[in-house]
Structures are given as structure tokens and as C-alpha cells.
Amino acid sequence: MKIRLLSIIIVVFLPPCHISAQDNDADTEQVSDTTKNLKEKIREKKEQIIENLQEKKDKIAGQIQETKQELKIKGEDAMIKADSALTVRNSKITTDTFYVARPIETWTFRAKGDAFADVMHLRAVNAGGNEGNYYLSSDPKITLGMMANYRGISASISLSPSKILNEISDMVSAINYYNNTFGVDLTFEKVDAFRGRTSLGGKRHKLHNTNMRSLAVNGYYVFNGKRFSLPAVFNSTWIQKRSAGSFLVQAAFATGRLKIGDNLDDQRIYKYDINRIDMNSFSLGAGYGYNLVAGKHWLFHATLQPSVMIWRNYNLHTTDDNGTEETNKMEGNLNIFLVGRAGVIYSWDRYFIGATSVVQHSKTGKDSDFSLRDTQWQVRAFFGWRMHTKLHQQKKATRHHRSTATRK
Numbered sequence: 178m179k180i181r182l183l184s185i186i187i188v189v190f191l192p193p194c195h196i197s198a199q200d201n202d203a204d205t206e207q208v209s210d211t212t213k214n215l216k217e218k219i220r221e222k223k224e225q226i227i228e229n230l231q232e233k234k235d236k237i238a239g240q241i242q243e244t245k246q247e248l249k250i251k252g253e254d255a256m257i258k259a260d261s262a263l264t265v266r267n268s269k270i271t272t273d274t275f276y277v278a279r280p281i282e283t284w285t286f287r288a289k290g291d292a293f294a295d296v297m298h299l300r301a302v303n304a305g306g307n308e309g310n311y312y313l314s315s316d317p318k319i320t321l322g323m324m325a326n327y328r329g330i331s332a333s334i335s336l337s338p339s340k341i342l343n344e345i346s347d348m349v350s351a352i353n354y355y356n357n358t359f360g361v362d363l364t365f366e367k368v369d370a371f372r373g374r375t376s377l378g379g380k381r382h383k384l385h386n387t388n389m390r391s392l393a394v395n396g397y398y399v400f401n402g403k404r405f406s407l408p409a410v411f412n413s414t415w416i417q418k419r420s421a422g423s424f425l426v427q428a429a430f431a432t433g434r435l436k437i438g439d440n441l442d443d444q445r446i447y448k449y450d451i452n453r454i455d456m457n458s459f460s461l462g463a464g465y466g467y468n469l470v471a472g473k474h475w476l477f478h479a480t481l482q483p484s485v486m487i488w489r490n491y492n493l494h495t496t497d498d499n500g501t502e503e504t505n506k507m508e509g510n511l512n513i514f515l516v517g518r519a520g521v522i523y524s525w526d527r528y529f530i531g532a533t534s535v536v537q538h539s540k541t542g543k544d545s546d547f548s549l550r551d552t553q554w555q556v557r558a559f560f561g562w563r564m565h566t567k568l569h570q571q572k573k574a575t576r577h578h579r580s581t582a583t584r585k
Contacts (some may be wrong), residue, residue: 203373272357276404276419284525285326285413289559291335292317293349295368295389296436301451301493301505302543309451311437313373313387318349324561326414333376351555355411357402362395362535366433366553391433392455393537395516397482400424407470410478410520411533413561417476422467427482429460429514431539452494452502458541460484460514478520480535486512493547496531509543527563532556558581 187260299311321436322335337348348367354360370389399405401423404523427514435454469477491507515538522531535555 181472192194208280210563224347240422257472261485270456271403272406273403274418276417276421277357277406277409277417278416279329280414280416280563281329282473282565284565285324285561285563287324287326287559287561289324289557291320291322291324291334291555291557293320293553293555295366296552296554297371299437299454300544301546302549302582309375311373311375313371315347315368318347320349324412328414329414331412331414352410355408355414356428357399357406357408359396359398360407362393363393364395364553365394366391366393379583386540387435389433391431393429393431393433395427395429395537397427400426403569405466407478407480407518410522411518413529413559417468417470420468420470420579422465424463424465425480425482426463426544427461427484427516429462429516430458430482431460452496454491454494455490456541456549457491458486458489458512458514459538460486462514464516466518474523474525476520476522476524476531478518480516480518482516484514484516484537486514489541491541491547491549505547506541506548507549509541509546512539512541514539528561530560532558 200201251490254517295313295315297311297313299313301309301311305370318337319339320335320337321331323330324333347369348365350365352361352363367390369388373387399407401421404419404421405423406415406417409415433456435456437451437453450471462482464477464480465481467482471477488506493505493507495503495505515536517536517538520531520533522529524530534557537553539551540548541550
């Protein structure tokens with residue numbers, strides 16, 4: 178009873194407790210202001226970060242631009258120095274400019290295509306006393322390339338489509354250097370698939386597993402280099418303006434090994450056979466070359482250089498009936514080495530198109546014992562153009578401006 182009475186008194190006399198709407202609105206407004214302040218601070222911080230990043234980006238971009246400009250200036254300075262050095266170098270090369278002259282343009286470009294092949298005829302007697310003729314030929318090797326020349330300094334690159342497609346493993350690498358006084362041809366040949374036949378035993382058979390490795394170096398000297406230019410034909414770094422000719426002397430060294438396959442039509446027809454031939458020689462000779470200028474556009478060239486092998490070491494390796502290898506040294510006194518060159522060029526404005534060929538032929542030994550004839554040929558077709566660099570045009574414009582100012 179007492180508890181119930183106390184409850185009634187509390188309910189009657191205590192004031193009611195409640196939250197007014199005005200207090201609720203004040204709290205909501207305070208939270209909204211806090212949120213706005215927080216968003217404003219985040220926005221300001223974000224803008225500050227973006228501004229700092231932009232400043233750093235602009236600074237880095239400026240540094241990169243300055244570096245590029247410095248490198249450009251250094252590159253132009255290096256090109257100017259190189260150009261001046263090459264100008265001095267070329268000025269020391271004395272020619273009769275009525276006949277031979279450098280191109281006016283500083284750059285010469287040539288797109289080229291080459292074909293190379295080797296044909297051989299070996300006549301020998303094997304260990305069993307059987308006479309045989311071996312006829313060998315390599316598949317023509319085709320290469321496509323590009324050459325660039327700046328004031329007499331050349332660089333080139335060549336690719337073999339067949340080798341890229343893994344159709345053949347043969348390789349021919351050539352390094353050529355030509356100027357008006359002397360030149361050098363260095364050729365390395367790797368042939369793994371000679372096509373051929375032989376007439377051993379009075380029958381014709383196909384040859385398999387026949388390969389060769391060879392290295393040849395051929396150098397020449399031109400007596401009339403002031404008026405006659407081989408580079409005008411073979412790398413277009415000079416211009417032949419008038420017809421002229423010259424005597425030449427040359428020296429040539431060659432070394433190589435030819436391995437004759439022991440499989441004839443996939444069957445051995447002789448138990449013992451020819452194994453390989455080791456070839457080494459040194460030749461000296463002389464010749465004559467002529468450049469014919471026809472009209473304003475045509476240039477024709479022909480050169481013939483016969484040589485005599487003053488030293489040679491050719492060895493024929495065979496196997497006797499007991500399986501023992503025997504060596505037959507080549508005999509014979511007069512051995513000839515020939516080099517022939519030919520070319521034709523048609524030029525107009527800054528452009529030119531043409532073709533050249535080089536044939537090398539050697540005959541060694543005696544037909545009655547052991548002889549070898551080898552003919553290598555190379556044909557090249559090309560299209561080229563000449564141009565000035567932007568730097569050269571700027572220098573030319575500067576010289577013209579200075580000259581005009583001086584006259585004024």
C-alpha cells in the first residue's frame with residue numbers, strides 16, 4: 178500500500194521530462210557546420226596537394242626540357258665539330274675536280290639488293306685410282322639492305338630473307354672499303370648445302386653433305402685516283418664527271434676448306450673416297466679500269482684484273498683401301514686468279530639507280546692430276562638519293578646571312 182501511494186505522489190508532483198524540437202534543431206545545425214568545416218578542410222588540403230604535385234610536375238618538365246635543350250646543343254656542337262673535321266679531312270684528298278668530285282649534299286642513302294653464288298669444278302683421282310669430276314654450285318644467296326654515308330663515312334646493314342625464315346644456313350659476309358686511291362674487299366663464305374654431281378665410275382651421281390668455309394682478302398691500288406673513281410660506281414660516295422681510266426695493281430690472299438660428301442645418291446659407291454681439300458694462296462697482279470660518262474645521266478664501268486698465284490698450298494685428302502688418309506699436294510706451275518667488275522648508273526637531280534657485278538675466277542693445278550676451278554659472282558641492284566642535313570642548311574643560311582651583311 179505504501180509503495181503504491183509513493184508512486185502516485187511521484188507521478189502527480191514531479192514535472193514531465195521531455196526533449197524540445199528547438200534543442201534537436203540546434204544539435205543538427207551544429208553537426209552540419211562541423212561537416213561543412215571538415216569538407217572545406219579536405220577540399221583545401223586536396224587543392225594544396227594538387228597544387229604541390231603540379232609544381233613538382235612543372236619543375237620536372239622544366240628540368241627535362243632544359244636537359245633536352247642541353248643535349249640538343251651538345252649534339253649540334255658535336256655534329257659541327259665532326260662536320261668540320263670531315264670537311265678538313267676531305268679537303269686533304271686532292272682530285273681533279275674537272276673529272277671527280279664529292280657530292281654537294283652531305284648525306285647519301287642507298288637501298289640495295291644483292292645476289293651471291295659460287296660455282297666449282299674439281300677434277301681429281303681418288304685413292305682407288307678412279308678419275309672423277311665434281312661439279313658443285315651453291316644456291317644464290319639473296320640479301321636486302323640499306324647504306325648511309327655522311328661525308329665519306331659509311332654504315333650499312335643487310336638481311337637475308339631466306340636465313341630469317343630458316344630456309345638456308347649458308348652465310349656470306351663482306352666488308353668493302355673503296356676510295357679513289359686504294360680499296361679492300363674482305364669476304365667470308367660459309368656454304369653448308371652445295372648442289373652438285375659427280376661422274377665417278379663413269380656414272381653421274383648427286384652429291385650430298387658437301388660444304389665449304391673460305392676467307393678471301395683482295396686489295397688494289399689505283400694510279401690515276403685523281404681522275405678515276407671506283408667509289409663513284411660501287412658506293413656512290415663520289416661523282417665521276419668526265420670519262421677516265423687507270424691502271425691498277427692488286428694483291429689477294431685466300432684460304433678455305435672444301436669437304437666432299439661421302440654419300441652419293443644416299444649410297445656409298447666407293448668404300449674409300451675423297452675427303453676434303455685445303456686451299457691457301459697468295460696472288461699478285463695488275464689490271465685496268467675505265468669509267469665512261471655518257472651524256473648528263475649515264476655512267477658505265479668495266480675493270481679487269483688478272484693475277485698470278487706466286488704462292489699456293491692446295492692439298493687433296495683421300496682415304497686408301499686400308500682406311501688410312503693420304504695427302505696429295507697440288508702440282509702445276511702457272512695458276513691464274515681473275516677479278517672482273519662492271520657497273521652502270523643512271524642519275525637525275527638528287528636520285529640515282531644502277532647495278533654492279535663482281536666476278537672472281539681462279540684456276541689451279543693440273544687436269545691430269547688434281548685441278549680446281551672456282552668462280553664466285555655477286556650482282557647488286559640499288560636505288561639511292563642524296564640530301565642535306567638540317568644542321569647543314571642552318572649553317573648555309575648563316576653563312577649567306579653573314580655574307581649579305583658584309584656586302585651591305
